[in-house]
Amino acid sequence: MNPLHDEMKKRYEDMMTSLQHDDTDPYALAFHVMPPTGWLNDPNGACQVDGVYHLYYQYSPYDALGGLKYWGHYTSTDLVHFKDEGLALLPDQPYDLHGVYSGSAFVEGEEIHYFYTGNVKHLGEHDYITSGREQNTVHAVSYDGGMTIEKKRVVMDSNAYPSFLSNHIRDPKVRKVDDQYFMVLGARDLKSQGLVVMYRSDNLTDWTYHGSFLGPLEGMGYMWECPDFFSLNDQEVLILSPQGLAEDGLQYQNVYQSGYYIGDVDWENVTFDPKSDFIELDRGFDFYAPQTFEDESGRRVMWAWMGLPDAEYQNPVDHGWQHAMTLPRVLTVENQNLIQRPHPNYQQLRQNEEQRVVNITEGAYEYFTGKVAELHCTFDTVTQLEISIRKDVSLSYDTTTQLLTLALGASGHGRGQRQIKLEKLSELQLFLDRSSLEVFVNDGAYVMTTRMYLEPTEDKVEVTGELQGIIYHWLLDK
Ligand code: FRU
The missing domain is CATH 2.115.10.20 (Glycosyl hydrolase domain; family 43)
Structure with a gap:
């Protein structure tokens, strides 16, 4: 007692019983x-x-x-x-x-x-x-x-x-x-x-x-x-x-x-x-x-x-x-x-698989849509890469500087960027949830995790630069 x-x-328990589900939450x-x-x-x-x-x-x-x-x-x-x-x-x-x-x-x-x-x-x-x-x-x-x-x-x-x-x-x-x-x-x-x-x-x-x-x-x-x-x-x-x-x-x-x-x-x-x-x-x-x-x-x-x-x-x-x-x-x-x-169990959530063999040269780009998605890129060559996520977050790599940069735009409220020095970029796996991003780099050698508060109307993931490889894209079951 x-x-x-x-x-x-x-x-x-009383509070939880009266709690209203907020389905407007982006x-x-x-x-x-x-x-x-x-x-x-x-x-x-x-x-x-x-x-x-x-x-x-x-x-x-x-x-x-x-x-x-x-x-x-x-x-x-x-x-x-x-x-x-x-x-x-x-x-x-x-x-x-x-x-x-x-x-x-x-x-x-x-x-x-x-x-x-x-x-x-x-x-x-x-x-x-x-x-x-x-x-x-x-x-x-x-x-x-x-x-x-x-x-x-x-x-x-x-x-x-x-x-x-x-x-x-x-x-x-x-x-x-x-x-x-x-x-x-x-x-x-x-x-x-x-x-x-x-x-x-x-x-x-x-x-x-x-x-x-x-x-x-x-x-x-x-x-x-x-x-x-x-x-x-x-x-x-x-x-x-x-x-x-x-x-x-x-x-x-x-x-x-x-x-x-x-x-x-x-x-x-x-x-x-x-x-x-x-x-x-x-x-x-x-x-x-x-x-x-x-x-x-x-x-x-x-x-x-x-x-x-x-x-x-x-x-x-x-x-x-x-x-x-x-x-x-x-x-x-x-x-x-x-x-x-x-954890491999997250593969259960994959749906609407798209696989693209990409050969992006200057000025060209590929794009995907989805706020709740996984993107898996394996690269044969990367000279330059930028993945722009819902307009305000970007993940980029450049062979001259050997820097992988995760940069937050205005929605990051001045938090700026985080960088990793990488001799070679061979693989990226991105998990996008409505307000979070986890980037697994080179088969788990590094991870970059962030919350992000992007415009709910934006849902494009755009890949530009100079690179060749294969990109898988899935929408994830909620
Ligand atoms: C870490 C921490 C712990 C502490 C707990 C309190 O975030 O400060 O050291 O036990 O949170 O919430």
Whole structure:
């Protein structure tokens, strides 16, 4: 019995019952997860159990500009069509009263164990770093395959963390190796340096601090959020979302970054030794806080928030909602790089296939129509290329500069362009939804993700330049 819980749940259900479907919304996404109403941020608790995929997410149902965080919940049996399952976790306990923050799921036998950050803010004057906030690590369990979640206990409260850390410690992710459970948490130390800390357990209940897993590292920012670590294709991968990186050439152009290291884990000392530089996961405008899980067929699948915190640019919220998830992407490690490919199930949506062998020379062009579409180009040669999307967004490549440029026009509100240096452009796969674009480059070697708010009347995709190749075009079933 928790009267607060019941009252909060009822308030939400009442709102949802009276919510009118807005079919005038030109930005509503056709094949991406968006919130039923209000604000969405990080993917949480992603997992697959008995064939059902669960995607929980940071959810502020009452305000499209953000606010008190709950966990929303979608399920899917194919990763393409999703069912809204309502609220999964509510901020209804003294230890998570100001937000059920991000966390993850760990499947063990018939049970799903969730670990998340219970956020509590204290009244009064506080400096942001050392006081006024509790970040409790909370354990919750589902005994019915993810449909209901029971909160169990705080496994680490704010006093449990080592004293060199600030009060920013959050976003637990758990992994089992042999008989041991390992939990990584993102943190900021008292010198405002980001790091990933490690906890260990034999039973998922009692956790002991085991030191820094990685960091702080020179030049790597003041806070690391949402760590994720796993082994893939015999390599160890550590994903994190650092804040406070300085722009570096074409890299780190957004307010915050998300990226990865490939390295070795010293299991005796439980530390991570990077073999690679930190590599950005996405080179577009809107990508943050990715989370991965291993599905029941052994694939490593990743979602990310197709948005960013604290970005100067605000998405339109006129239709009562803001932000969405990326497409689920399948990860592999190839030649020391993390490769991201769109989940193959999205091929189910393809209809009205058109295949064109193109030989475009100066002045010539091809065009396609469709706001909800996929375009797959394989090039024999590209000297120059411009793909113009619904007049205001352009993707271009030039062999002389070797730059692939994604540029937003007036609708980008000054966000400008993002670029990747590419010796050779051999392939592009574009997923166009009503207000988003994901560009997979050279078979998943790079991805550029962005939201876009284009004139609803425009629906042309035009290809010009000097190139030869094959372009497939599909309209996608909504
Ligand atoms: C990342 C993040 C997490 C936190 C959550 C709160 O976007 O800031 O660190 O747990 O969002 O919504």
